[in-house]
Amino acid sequence: MxxxxxxxxxxxxxxxxxxxxxxxxxxxxxxxxxxxxxxxxxxxxxxxxxxxxxxxxxxxxxxxxxxxxxxxxxxxxxxxxxxxxxxxxxxxxxxxxxxxxxxxxxxxxxxxxxxxxxxxxxxxxxxxxxxxxxxxxxxxxxxxxxxxxxxxxxxIVKSPAEIAMMRGAADIVSEAMKVGIDAVAPGVRECDAVAEIMAAQVHGTAGFWGDYPAALPSVPSGAKSAAPHLTWSGDRYEQDSVAYLELGGCHNRYHAALARTVYLGRPPDHLLKLAAVVEEGLETALEAARAGVTCEEVEAAWRAVITRAGYEKASRIGYSIGLNYPPDWGERTASLREGDRTVLRPDMCFHMILGMWEDDRGFELSETFRVTENGSPEVMTRFPRDLVIKA
Amino acid sequence: MxxxxxxxxxxxxxxxxxxxxxxxxxxxxxxxxxxxxxxxxxxxxxxxxxxxxxxxxxxxxxxxxxxxxxxxxxxxxxxxxxxxxxxxxxxxxxxxxxxxxxxxxxxxxxxxxxxxxxxxxxxxxxxxxxxxxxxxxxxxxxxxxxxxxxxxxxxIVKSPAEIAMMRGAADIVSEAMKVGIDAVAPGVRECDAVAEIMAAQVHGTAGFWGDYPAALPSVPSGAKSAAPHLTWSGDRYEQDSVAYLELGGCHNRYHAALARTVYLGRPPDHLLKLAAVVEEGLETALEAARAGVTCEEVEAAWRAVITRAGYEKASRIGYSIGLNYPPDWGERTASLREGDRTVLRPDMCFHMILGMWEDDRGFELSETFRVTENGSPEVMTRFPRDLVIKA
Missing domain, CATH: 3.40.350.10 (Creatinase/prolidase N-terminal domain)
Structure with a gap:
């Protein structure tokens, strides 16, 4: 077995x-x-x-x-x-x-x-x-x-069989994100949205049964979204607030993770600007994540984009992901951050997670990717990258 | 907050x-x-x-x-x-x-x-x-x-406010058990049954939002039910097999837990006999769980019943339960077992879990209870105690 x-x-x-x-x-x-x-x-x-x-x-x-x-x-x-x-x-x-x-x-x-x-x-x-x-x-x-x-x-370097499981996990989390975006709406209790997401994570897909992710769905809104690791409660999502969804998918203990941000109402201009900058930063950093490059070089590519736009981010922008158990789907080895000189090799997998927490709200955008032999990485998770607007 | x-x-x-x-x-x-x-x-x-x-x-x-x-x-x-x-x-x-x-x-x-x-x-x-x-x-x-x-x-001794939360958790898990019993059926994938249970746990009730239990639903069947801590997979429940459900409910990090066993088909006589003996043992042990009594005396009351019927159980029959985080809803202090001389005091809460694992199958029956000032305990979880038969 x-x-x-x-x-x-x-x-x-x-x-x-x-x-x-x-x-x-x-x-x-x-x-x-x-x-x-x-x-x-x-x-x-x-x-x-x-x-x-x-x-x-x-x-x-x-x-x-x-x-x-x-x-x-x-x-x-x-x-x-x-x-x-x-x-x-x-x-x-x-x-x-x-x-x-x-x-x-x-x-x-x-x-x-x-x-x-x-x-x-x-x-x-x-x-x-x-x-x-x-x-x-x-x-x-x-x-x-x-x-x-x-x-x-x-x-840290995955076999073809492990990568097949991670692709299955990526399918699961991409589906769960759809369910979550549908479920988060003004007046809905946080717990009720999370319940739908967890069911989607564990049902899995027809091809890949859903195993339990090593960390819970994180779906905070409003002021709570400024605190990255609060779990849900019975509070209700409010009109004209930001919420983000950071979710895992898991198959046979192998993970993929995915984060998107949703605005319940007409988003303020500063949030639209932030979303555009982070999306550009993500694309730039993904483009940089090639075999032979170091982890800190990937982070530097991201930082150049956001610095030019007037933003900063103190924490790492990603980490090696794969097999794990609670409390963490990260592998606690390589991190995409300044000072990490780990050289990317084909079939390493990372969760690139761009979390921008400010005093009054948070914003997240992420993908799980595999480093390829040549060229840009295989992004395993699939979901449109724009700020989701539910007006 | x-x-x-x-x-x-x-x-x-x-x-x-x-x-x-x-x-x-x-x-x-x-x-x-x-x-x-x-x-x-x-x-x-x-x-x-x-x-x-x-x-x-x-x-x-x-x-x-x-x-x-x-x-x-x-x-x-x-x-x-x-x-x-x-x-x-x-x-x-x-x-x-x-x-x-x-x-x-x-x-x-x-x-x-x-x-x-x-x-x-x-x-x-x-x-x-x-x-x-x-x-x-x-x-x-x-x-x-x-x-x-x-x-x-x-x-270990809970306040009235804590007990109110645990009663809420007990409501949640009692509801989740209904959902689980309905979901487990021949041909259903294990992951699909667990998905329904987890959704029920996290939805909670109208009065008590569902927090995440510190341990996952355990819903194994057939040969896998002989291994107490295996998690689910995409395997399908089979006709003429035993399955048990060990579930937690949680509100504001406070837990209640509940286990029941189901037979998918017409149960064999030896299982019916085991179920009756365990139910009698549970009732006897609960009756013994009064303020002033020691943990080991509660276990002895249970053991007398099953020994008379020709059974034995090597592991403890319960532990203190309340506030906790993964990987365990137990408090890792008092255990209902031989050698534990902890004296029960009012407002201590325990999960009494009678797990009988044999070579080819498992059986579980449990309740979460509160020690009262006088007399028998308050059983917070509520679900019929008989072997559930889904023919």
């Missing part, structure tokens, strides 16, 4: 093992659900308890170490054999005294890896301070290496 | 400060989004970057320390004054070298708290190993105390 072929998982693992060599790690103890999925196929909403995948340099298969209750899920979704699945007992769930990471340490000792160099994902949301402390205490002779982004960098 | 009165936040803070005294902490550095919300009202889907609330024993207001982009959201949703909001720059987002926790350390040094005893939530998903390492490195004279569950224990 794994989402990819065994050959694809083998290629991923070979790439990760090569990076381990460079990073000086004999063993990786991974806790990020995206790392677990990427290397083993394991997929479940079980990351509210501790779970790990352990990559050992000279062992063919990684070990999955998780809650006993979740071992059947590992059997169903991963490509691992039974002797690579290690289940821990219920006593170690939400306990004050018994921690699953201590069992991971025990498993490594048992396998004579107590003196190994161990790579850990120091800044992953699912690798807690306590998990690290338990591992360090349980392996006093080991050496620890920060391998936080090691699997993330291995993920 | 905070969800509760300023007096309610003041009472929460007083309770937390009293616990700090007992735990030997002068300062708390909190990273769990539920802790942030509970003490300040702050609410946003911004926990994919580092953010903190710092409680200082002798300062009236906590400090919110977050990404600059999210300060407008803190202004809109928290009760804090401007001088309690500390914004960090964009350079510290997903950076290889600059970590927001280092800025927290700097803020504490600036406030002459470099030698304080600092409580941290060691096992919170949002307090990473790296965040802790940065804080320890930045505060070499401080002493660190594990305060992982400190705010969680302060949350």
């Amino acid at each position: 794994s989402a990819f072929s065994k050959a694809e998982y083998a290629a991923r693992l070979a790439r990760v093992k090569a990076s381990m060599g460079e990073a000086g790690a004999d063993v990786l103890v991974l806790a990020d659900p995206a790392s677990l999925n990427y290397l083993t196929g394991y997929d479940g909403w079980s990351f509210y308890v501790h779970q790990y995948v352990v990559v050992i340099g000279d062992r063919e298969q990684p070990l999955w170490i998780g809650r006993g209750m979740d071992a059947p899920g590992a059997r169903l979704t991963s490509w691992l054999d039974e002797d690579s699945l290690v289940a821990y007992p219920e006593s170690h769930v939400d306990s004050e005294t018994l921690h699953p990471a201590a069992l991971v340490a025990g498993e490594l000792l048992r396998r004579k890896l107590g003196s190994a160099r161990i790579g850990v994902e120091m800044d992953s949301w699912y690798y807690t301070a306590q998990a690290h402390a338990e591992l360090v205490a349980g392996l006093p002779s080991a050496r620890f290496v920060n391998a936080h982004r090691l699997v993330g960098w291995a993920r | 905070s969800a509760f009165s300023k007096a309610e936040y003041a009472a929460r803070l007083a309770r937390v400060k009293a616990s700090m005294g007992e735990a030997g902490a002068d300062v708390l550095v909190l990273a769990d989004p539920a802790s942030l919300n509970y003490l300040t009202g702050y609410d946003g889907w911004s926990f994919y970057v580092h953010q903190y609330v710092v409680v200082i024993g002798d300062r009236e207001q906590p400090l919110w320390i977050g990404r600059g982009m999210d300060a407008p959201g803190a202004r809109l949703t928290s009760w804090l004054d401007e001088d309690s909001l500390v914004a960090y720059p964009e350079s510290h987002v997903d950076s290889e070298t600059l970590h927001p926790a280092a800025l927290v350390a700097g803020e504490l040094l600036r406030r002459k708290l470099g030698s304080a005893r600092i409580g941290v939530e060691m096992d919170s998903w949002y307090y990473t190993a790296q965040a802790h390492a940065e804080l320890v490195a930045g505060l070499p004279s401080a002493r660190f105390v594990n305060a992982h569950r400190l705010v969680g224990w302060a949350r």
Whole structure:
């Protein structure tokens, strides 16, 4: 039931093992659900308890170490054999005294890896301070290496099978945007618009079933649109206000994201001007996003356009996107921003998101694109780029 | 725009400060989004970057320390004054070298708290190993105390205002269950059933707008129902199979949860027997869940019923529920299981979830309840408890 072929998982693992060599790690103890999925196929909403995948340099298969209750899920979704699945007992769930990471340490000792160099994902949301402390205490002779982004960098160039999933995700989010634009109207409760959008995201399309996006629809209006990450409430959309929609689409944990802005009424001139500048900036930056160019060069192309028009933007204009779990569909590796010298390579995928938040309102425009071998990128999401006017 | 009165936040803070005294902490550095919300009202889907609330024993207001982009959201949703909001720059987002926790350390040094005893939530998903390492490195004279569950224990007894929200959440999930039972049918794609359920969860009711539950609908069928935490796919429900629905309802981040099992066809006798035993066990355990009783005594009441009938269950039968964020609506404090001697007090709320997973199928039955002053609990969720048969 794994989402990819065994050959694809083998290629991923070979790439990760090569990076381990460079990073000086004999063993990786991974806790990020995206790392677990990427290397083993394991997929479940079980990351509210501790779970790990352990990559050992000279062992063919990684070990999955998780809650006993979740071992059947590992059997169903991963490509691992039974002797690579290690289940821990219920006593170690939400306990004050018994921690699953201590069992991971025990498993490594048992396998004579107590003196190994161990790579850990120091800044992953699912690798807690306590998990690290338990591992360090349980392996006093080991050496620890920060391998936080090691699997993330291995993920950044997508395979044809991954790109097919992202195109499906892009279809889903392009459809969901239509539903959302229709649903947002004066007098409608925010929650009711979001409900329609979420249904569209999860129905998916005839060809691609909708998986849950790693972040929620963001559909704020009016003053709330100036605060980028507020979620919805029962407030109603008002006439003569701006709203934007930032949505994800997901298929088999692969994402595409898309943002558009709508004005409920006759838009003020300054908003029309902003919309035109941002659209020109988007086109210019997309045009610049070619293999061989750096992330910061893409951002510079955008910045030249908006600076000329008298605008500025402090935050990054995009990030690598693909496989992920809540709370983030971004891959936390390359960002389109000043100082990021990552060189674009074919089959990297980015969400270019141009968010312009001012004191009293926000504006967003985005696309998800794939870097191509030659020339301008493949824009996977499809929706007209103009400010949407619902008068 | 905070969800509760300023007096309610003041009472929460007083309770937390009293616990700090007992735990030997002068300062708390909190990273769990539920802790942030509970003490300040702050609410946003911004926990994919580092953010903190710092409680200082002798300062009236906590400090919110977050990404600059999210300060407008803190202004809109928290009760804090401007001088309690500390914004960090964009350079510290997903950076290889600059970590927001280092800025927290700097803020504490600036406030002459470099030698304080600092409580941290060691096992919170949002307090990473790296965040802790940065804080320890930045505060070499401080002493660190594990305060992982400190705010969680302060949350366990609910106020009347919180209970009103949970009753609203229970209304929502009871409605969503109806929608789900209607949607699950042979030939229907799992994703299409889940889409209808999610729409119902987020529409909410006329009185209570639907917030996003901290965990997804779980609606597996057939062999997949034996793996408790698999999410849906595009597979179709099959005739003559069992499916269960474990759903959350949420209002203003407060949850109720509800599970029921459905059989698509004429159920086998062994399933009917299991359903009857579990229902009796639920009634017996609910009857036992009175103020003054311990968590493990509630579980023992359940176990007596199922043991007599020849069944066993290794995992806990419930947990404290209320305010939370993904990935978990449980509060990670009290569990209804052997060895948990937490004494039930009035206005504690639990999700009692009886999941019976066997090799080839799962079965679930649950209710969300509130412990009352006298007598049996208030069951907030409402749906018939029998196995649902769709022949």
